[in-house]
Amino acid sequence: MKIALVHDYLKEYGGAEKVLEALHEIWPAAPIYTIFSRLDQNPLLAEKFKDAKIIQSWFGRLPLADKLMSPLRFLIPLIWGSLNFRNYDLVISSASWAIAKGFARGKTKEICYCHTPPRYLYGYETSRDWQRHWYGRLYALVVNHFMRLYDFKQAQKVTWFIANSREVQARIKKFYRCESIVIHPPVDADKLKVQSSKGKVKDYYLTGGRLEKSKNFDLVIKACNQLKAPLKIYGAGTQADYLRSIAGSSIEFLGVVDDKQRQKLMAECRAFIVAATDEDFGITPVEAMGAGRPVIAFRGGGYLETVVEGKTGEFFSESTVESLAAKLKNFDPSKYNKRDCLSQAAKFSQERFVAEIKKFVRNKL
Known part of the structure; x- marks a missing residue:
């Protein structure tokens, strides 16, 4: 054929x-x-x-x-x-x-x-x-x-x-x-699983991908600015310069990273944050779960098909700085079991x- x-x-x-x-x-x-x-x-x-x-x-x-x-x-x-x-x-x-x-x-x-x-x-x-x-x-x-x-x-x-x-x-x-x-x-869950077994959780949140307007990275930055919460951002895109201009001292831009670097970042973060309001599917949250880490996501779009609330992550219900900041302020990563995250990610292998x-x-x- x-x-x-x-x-x-x-x-x-x-x-x-x-x-x-x-x-x-x-x-x-x-x-x-x-x-x-x-x-x-x-x-x-x-x-x-x-x-x-x-x-x-x-x-x-x-x-x-x-x-x-x-x-x-x-x-x-x-x-x-x-x-x-x-x-x-x-x-x-x-x-x-x-x-x-x-x-x-x-x-x-x-x-x-x-x-x-x-x-x-x-x-x-x-x-x-x-x-x-x-x-x-x-x-x-x-x-x-x-x-x-x-x-x-x-x-x-x-x-x-x-x-x-x-x-x-x-x-x-x-x-x-x-x-x-x-x-x-x-999602290449096996590679991520290897990284998750090596990773020791550190005190930072992670987000990244294509730095474009529709992904609402500015909302994530502003929420972390408000709380002075450590945030690492990887990737490149048309919004990169603007996002750097609004970032406070707790925000770190990493630029483009390779697969191995991204997997390590995911395995060691407190949680991975995604904020697009109408995501088609969203692979990065699944990758984060594949690295054994929970996800904080906007309640909408494809995230509803991948993140299990209370088991592999949490949702914030309004696309506002206040809604995300409130979720981050009360977030406890110790509530989440690595095995649950890995099991959920395996469904998308x-x-x-x-x-x-x-x-x-x-x-x-």
Whole structure:
């Protein structure tokens, strides 16, 4: 069976790219089609996909493709339309922002692993703040209307949908009127478990990932500022400079860290904090539990599917500094059992993901 993988674009290494990495490990000979690839700008991403055959679109050959993609999103139909998948038996698409779906034609079937319908099209908070100006809002009003029509049309061409969470499953039903099954993303729980056995808990909270507006890192910083609570933040993103500017003396920025460093940080923290209000799934809380540590999360989105309240973590109910600060002030890490956290994280293991994906493909083809 001839298989192709499709992914929005390759620039950062986050949850969607971890799914793509797992798919690539299952089908290493399958080429990866993408709008643009910037592996040369991200050593971690380059290492993960060093053996992959990556085919980028004509748009990806433009010098500033990664920066032009957002304002020129109206070109997405032309970009995907320029790629030909007719010689493949199966296309497995990994879709979110750039509408990487709708490639089934004739004998070619498609499985779309949907991380979320594009957040910018359906009123969810995004990482960019470009709509703060009136002309940005006007542009979005016009362009996004046509992009929503295109997104819906492409969704109807998908043979089978897989959602990464029940939260996203509900969005697929609401916006596309399509059915889907849920297969949660993979987490390398075994590596984290090794770190958890070595880690001695220290006096700091941890948060991190892509430092973008939608993740509400500013709320976490302000709550820790208020309590003068030690907080370590790893990662990079468009909000990095702003977040540094509001951080007090108890906040430490670590920049980009490798897998081993991140695992050690997680294994030794008091708790891992996540504050996005409508997270699609959220891999980092599962990674923290895989390192044996509890999670403090906003009560909403995908966190409700991963964190077990009172057993592997706690929720704060309002997206305010006061609500999170109150939770941190009363938080007692000694209440949480490492084994409970490890057991919960194991439900989202890499082996489980691979087995479920393979079974789905076998049953459908």
